[in-house]
Amino acid sequence: MSNNYYDGDLEKFIRNLFGKKNKEKKNKEANHIPNVEIINKKPSFNPKKYGKLAIILTVIVAVIAILLANLYIVKENEYKVVRQFGEVIKYQDQPGLYMKIPFIQSVTTLPKNLMIHNMSEEEINTLDKKRIIIDNYAVWRVTDPKSLITNARSLVNAEARMEEFIYSVLRTELGQINYDDIINDENSDRGSLSEKITTKVNELLQTDNYGIEVVDVRIRRTDLPEENEESVYKRMISDRESIAQKYLSEGDAEKNRIVANTDRRVQEMISTAKKEAALIIAEGEAEAARIYNEAFSKDPEFYQLYRTLETYKKTIGDDTVIIIPSDSPYAKILSGYIENNELVNGLNE
Incomplete structure (x- = not known):
């Protein structure tokens, strides 16, 4: 097997x-x-499922971005003007957070506070046909943003129109004032001139409805054209010298007038004083004579002796020579040896 x-x-x-x-x-x-x-x-990867999710997230992010892009903030010192297809529909002046319609509306910002506009230099003719160069500035603000955007389109255009109005009014007003009155601070009308210019410019701005207001217009500097500056300086020096000479002449005239008035018043015072002194002296002499009369009337003999002695004082001096008898009363009086009664009797004889 x-x-x-x-x-x-x-x-x-x-x-x-x-x-x-x-x-x-x-x-x-x-x-x-x-x-x-x-x-x-x-789990198997499903492209359709993740594609839908990505689209949804993209849409959400786009919506949020669009919302954030159309939010705008209004600050305290500004206006926000909302325009739709170029036409102004409203403006916001209260601080806060606001929203506009996407893709349809746009927002423009305008300042709310006071602004200074430095104007360009301009040549103006005065009343006495003098040419001067004016350099000034204006303080202004926006009062109606809708009118400004509608009629002026922008701040630059509004400032340009305001400057045109200001120089137009300046030419008219300064053309009615002489050159010396403009540059001379003592006689200057600049204070009231600024008010006039401000008022008239605001009237023109309101007529055209530009939505702005001029608060103040001031002339910063006035210069002369170079070609006539030297001649004007010489004329100013000559005018000042004439004014100085006029002041000196007036001062001398016033001095002479004051001196003459003073001398006149002094002479009047001296004459019055002499007159009063003479009256006082006359009254004193009269009173003295009265007293003498009263005194001498009480003793006539003594008065006679006194009068005799007074004549001696006038007739006898240091070099006086008198030849008289020794026994005469006059000699005895001089010698002082006579009694009172004898003296009186001798004098009476």
């Missing part, structure tokens, strides 16, 4: 050979089935 299982049977051998291989293949496939099932259980 042969030890080979397929001995003598070739068909059986071939069937057995290929059958074993198919069986092994089936076993291998059976062994790999669980792995295939495990792979199928993992």
Whole structure:
């Protein structure tokens, strides 16, 4: 008996050979089935699902961006003008957060506070046909943003129109004033002139409805054209010298008038004083004579002696020489040896 299982049977051998291989293949496939099932259980990538999510997120971000881009803030010192298709529909002047319609409305910012506009120099003719160069400035502000945007379109255009009005009024007003009155601070009308210019310019701005207001117009400096500056300076010097000479002449005349009045008053005072002194002296002499008369009337003999002695004082001096008899009463009086009765009797004789 042969030890080979397929001995003598070739068909059986071939069937057995290929059958074993198919069986092994089936076993291998059976062994790999669980792995295939495990792979199928993992989540698969779905492009449609993630594409929709990305679109939704993009739309949300775009909406938020559009909303943020159309929010605007109004500050305390500014206006926000809202325009729709170029036409002004409203403006905001209260501080806060506001929103405009996207893609349709636009916002323009205008200042709310006072502004200073430095104007360009301009040559103007005065009443006495003198040419001067005026350099001034204006203080102004926006009062109606809607009118400004509608009629002037921008701040630059509004300032340009304001400057035209100011120089127009300046030419008219300064053309009615002489050159000396403009440059002379003592006789200058600049205070009232600024008020007149401001009032008239505001009237013109309100007529054209530019939505701005001029608060004040001031002349910063007045210069002369170079070609006539030297001649004007010489004329000014000559005028000042004439004025100075006039003041000196008036001062001398006033001095002479004061001196003459003073001398006259002094002479009047001296004459009055002399008159009063003479009256006082006359009254004093009269009173003295009265007293003398009263005194001498009480003793006539003494008065006679006194009068005699007074004549001695007038007739006898240091160099006087008198030749009289020694026994005469006059000599005795001089010698002082006579009694009173003898003296009186001698004098009476």
